[in-house]
Amino acid sequence: MGASLGAKVAVIGAGYVGLTTAACLSSLGHRVVCADVVQEKVDALRRGEATIREPGICELVVDGLASGRLDFVLGASAAAADADIVILCVPTPMGATGEADLRTLESVVTELRELLPPGCVVVNKSTVPVGTAARVADLIDRADVAVVSNPEFLREGFAVHDFLNPDRIVVGSSDRDPVPARRVAGLYEKLDTAVLVTDSASAEMIKYASNCYLATRLSFVNTVAELCEYLDASIDDVTAGMGYDGRIGNAFLRPGPGWGGSCLPKDTFALLRTAESAGSDFALLRAAIETNLKQQDLVVGKVRKAVGGDLAGVRIGLLGLTFKAGTDDLRDSPALAVARRLAAEGAELSAYDPSVHAPVAGVTDDVRVTGTAYHAANGAAAIVVLTEWPEFRALDWARIADRLDGRSVIDTRNLLDPPTVARTGLAYQGIGRPDSAGAPLSRAAAMAGQAG
Numbered sequence: 001m002g003a004s005l006g007a008k009v010a011v012i013g014a015g016y017v018g019l020t021t022a023a024c025l026s027s028l029g030h031r032v033v034c035a036d037v038v039q040e041k042v043d044a045l046r047r048g049e050a051t052i053r054e055p056g057i058c059e060l061v062v063d064g065l066a067s068g069r070l071d072f073v074l075g076a077s078a079a080a081a082d083a084d085i086v087i088l089c090v091p092t093p094m095g096a097t098g099e100a101d102l103r104t105l106e107s108v109v110t111e112l113r114e115l116l117p118p119g120c121v122v123v124n125k126s127t128v129p130v131g132t133a134a135r136v137a138d139l140i141d142r143a144d145v146a147v148v149s150n151p152e153f154l155r156e157g158f159a160v161h162d163f164l165n166p167d168r169i170v171v172g173s174s175d176r177d178p179v180p181a182r183r184v185a186g187l188y189e190k191l192d193t194a195v196l197v198t199d200s201a202s203a204e205m206i207k208y209a210s211n212c213y214l215a216t217r218l219s220f221v222n223t224v225a226e227l228c229e230y231l232d233a234s235i236d237d238v239t240a241g242m243g244y245d246g247r248i249g250n251a252f253l254r255p256g257p258g259w260g261g262s263c264l265p266k267d268t269f270a271l272l273r274t275a276e277s278a279g280s281d282f283a284l285l286r287a288a289i290e291t292n293l294k295q296q297d298l299v300v301g302k303v304r305k306a307v308g309g310d311l312a313g314v315r316i317g318l319l320g321l322t323f324k325a326g327t328d329d330l331r332d333s334p335a336l337a338v339a340r341r342l343a344a345e346g347a348e349l350s351a352y353d354p355s356v357h358a359p360v361a362g363v364t365d366d367v368r369v370t371g372t373a374y375h376a377a378n379g380a381a382a383i384v385v386l387t388e389w390p391e392f393r394a395l396d397w398a399r400i401a402d403r404l405d406g407r408s409v410i411d412t413r414n415l416l417d418p419p420t421v422a423r424t425g426l427a428y429q430g431i432g433r434p435d436s437a438g439a440p441l442s443r444a445a446a447m448a449g450q451a452g
Contacts, residue, residue: 006029006030006031006069007030007031007084007085007183007186007187008030008031008033008082008083008084008085009022009025009030009031009032009033009083009084009085009086009087009187010032010033010034010035010076010079010080010083010085010086010087011025011032011033011034011035011079011087011089012035012076012079012080012086012087012088012089012090012108012112013034013035013036013088013089013090013091013126014034014035014036014041014042014045014051014072015052015089015091016052016054016154016156016159016262016329017089017125017126017152017154017159018034018036018087018089018090019034019045019050019051019052019054019057019061020054020057020154020159020160020163021087021089021125021152021163022034022064022070023057023060023061023064023070023160024060024160024163024164025187026060026063026064026067026069026070027060027063027064027164028187028188028190028191029069029190030069030187031069032064032069032070032071033070033071033072033073033078033079033083034070034071034072034073034079035072035073035074035075035076035078035079035080036072036074037074037075039074042072042073042074045061045072046065046071046072048061048062048065049061052328053326053327053328053329053355054156054157054159054160054327055157055158055160055161055326056160056161057159057160060160076108076111076112077111077112077115080112080115080116080120081115081117082117083116083117083120084117084119084120084121084183085120085121085123085183085184085187086112086116086120086121086122086123087123087125087150088105088108088109088122088123088124088125088126088136089125089126089152090104090105090108090126091104091126092104092105092126092127092128092266093266094265094266094269094270097273098269098270098272098273099129099269099270099273099274100127100128100129100266100270102128102129102132102135105124105126105128105132105136106135106139109122109136109139109140110139112140113139113140113141113142116140116142116145118144118145119144119145120144120145120146121145121146121147121148121180121183121184122136122140122145122146122147122148123147123148123149123150123184124136124147124148124149124150125150125151125152127151127152127207127208127211127263127266127267127270128204129204129208129270129274130201130204130205130208130274131201131204132149132204133147133148133149133172133174133200133201133203133204134147134174134200134201137174146173146179146180147174147200148171148172148173148174148180148181148184148200149170149171149172149173149200149203149204150169150170150171150172150184150203151170151203151204151206151207152207153166153167153168153170153207153210156261156262156324156326156327156329157324157325157326157327158326164191165191165193166188166191166193167193167194168193168194168195168196169185169188169191169193169194169195169196170196170198170203170206170207171184171185171195171196171197171198171203172197172198172199172200172201172202172203172204173197173199173200174199174200178197181197182197185197207267208267208270208271208274209271211263211264211267211268212267212268212271212285212288214252214264215259215264215267215268215285215288215289215292216284216285216288217252217253218252218256218259218264218288218292219259219287219288219289219291219292219295220288221235221239221252221253221254221255222255222256222258222291222292222295222431223291224238224239224255224432225255225431225432226298226432228432228433229432232434233432234432234433234434235255235414235431235432235433236414236432236433238432239253239254254413254414255414255431255432256295256334256388256412256413256414256431257295257296257299257334257335257337257338257386257412257413257431258292258293258295258296258299258334258337258338259292259334260323260331260332260333260334260335260337261323261324261329261331261332261333262323262329262331262332264332265332266332268285268288268289269289271285272285272286272289295334296334296337296338296341297341299338299384299410299412299431300338300341300342300345302410302429303316303342303347303382303384303408303410304345306381306382306406306408306410306427306429307381307382307406307408311342311345311346311347312345312346312347313346313347313348314346314347314348314381314382315347315348315349315350315379315380315381315405316342316347316348316349316350316380316381316382316383316384317349317350317351317352317376317377317378317380317382317383317384317404318335318339318349318350318351318352318367318376318383318384318386319351319352319353319373319376319383319384319385319386319387319389319392320335320351320352320353320385320386320387320388320389320392320413321333321335321336321339321351321353321356321364321367321369321386321387322335322353322355322356322387323335323387324387324388325387325388325389325390327355328355328356330356330360330363330364333387334386335353335386335387336363336364336366338384338386338412339351339366339367339386340366342366343366343367349366349367349368350367350368350370350375350376350377350378350380351364351367351368351369351370351376352369352370352371352372352373352375352376353369353387353389354389354391356369357369357371373391373392373395373400374395374399374400374403377400377403377404378403379403379404379405380403380404380405380406381404381405381406381408382404382406382408382409382410383400383404383408383409383410384409384410384412385409385410385411385412385413385415385416386412386413387413388413388415390415392415392416393415393416393417397409397416397420397421397423397424397426398424400424400426401424401425401426404426407425407426407427408426408427408429409421409426409427409428409429410429410430411428411429411430411431412430412431413431414430414431414432414433416428416430418430418433
């Protein structure tokens with residue numbers, strides 16, 4: 001059936017990408033069955049309970065269920081048997097040596113190989129190395145089933161908005177066959193955006209190149225912020241001035257404690273491994289990764305200096321644990337990376353995050369999760385802002401000051417208003433901002449005393 005009449009779509013995987021894809025395609029008029037392997041998740045979704053924190057997703061799930069266009073089932077086979085288009089949204093985590101782990105993807109493809117209806121199109125939306133679409137086609141090994149690459153470009157916290165208001169739709173067909181590519185592009189025909197149809201390898205590369213460019217840009221601005229501290233310049237003014245240049249723009253020019261999340265770390269490592277396998281030295285990308293790791297050490301150096309040079313037995317309050325505001329995702333969070341480094345030097349950590357309400361085994365073991373920002377500040381020698389939740393800007397900083405034993409605030413997101421904090425008697429220090437506590441912190445000072 002043509003997409004314009006409402007395609008029968010199976011979405012395999014109900015994580016961030018899968019659930020967003022299923023709910024949004026349903027809202028565009030398609031009949032969607034979304035499969036997952038966790039019974040509790042499927043049951044919750046069938047009750048209309050969103051299993052991810054994402055603005056707008058719950059409403060779309062409820063509307064889709066009520067309209068009859070959206071359903072959730074256990075297992076890929078139950079979803080795909082009657083589908084026109086099967087969209088793979090399964091995890092492709094980073095392997096032990098940095099490469100993408102495709103075992104789940106390959107397992108699902110093998111499971112579905114004999115069940116796919118003739119004429120079905122299999123769509124790879126998971127982020128995968130260049131050449132994976134061809135690998136999937138080889139695994140399916142059926143002339144009557146086409147394989148198309150259709151990478152996602154969704155930001156956590158804005159996933160529904162980004163899906164329904166995309167910058168572009170990229171569709172890659174392994175043999176540039178226009179029919180399967182047109183069918184997949186037709187899923188999005190109600191959206192007003194550019195559509196690029198290319199070969200599958202180029203489509204896969206577009207996804208990796210985009211994410212790796214953003215990671216490199218973030219590493220660049222963090223290094224510029226460090227240089228601003230050496231020279232007593234303001235990173236806020238520097239990036240504002242850069243942003244007026246139309247060739248640069250102002251997106252992804254905010255310094256922080258490093259980049260993280262479910263995409264950038266694994267995608268940068270995966271592309272680096274792909275380059276190495278192809279015999280290419282991607283030195284710029286390697287430097288971006290190394291700079292990101294150093295950024296976390298520099299943040300720890302700021303905290304260490306603020307409390308007198310030794311973190312052993314010192315209580316530190318942390319504001320934010322997720323990798324960014326607007327999500328409950330802790331995967332590869334730079335906040336947690338900093339927390340682990342602080343804990344390794346003996347710091348006692350209390351943390352508050354609006355979306356983390358209880359300890360997460362194996363993830364937040366290094367910190368005591370508290371119910372409010374004020375509890376996190378109790379008795380702390382310093383407080384460190386690690387995630388850019390807007391509510392932290394609106395805190396009663398005089399109340400925070402009363403609860404702290406020390407006087408230091410390290411704002412790794414440049415979220416706070418320095419004069420507001422300073423009026424409470426606290427010593428404010430941002431990233432690349434003039435240091436109200438004294439001279440700018442050099443790399444040597446930041447790294448001195450680091451645990452060996």
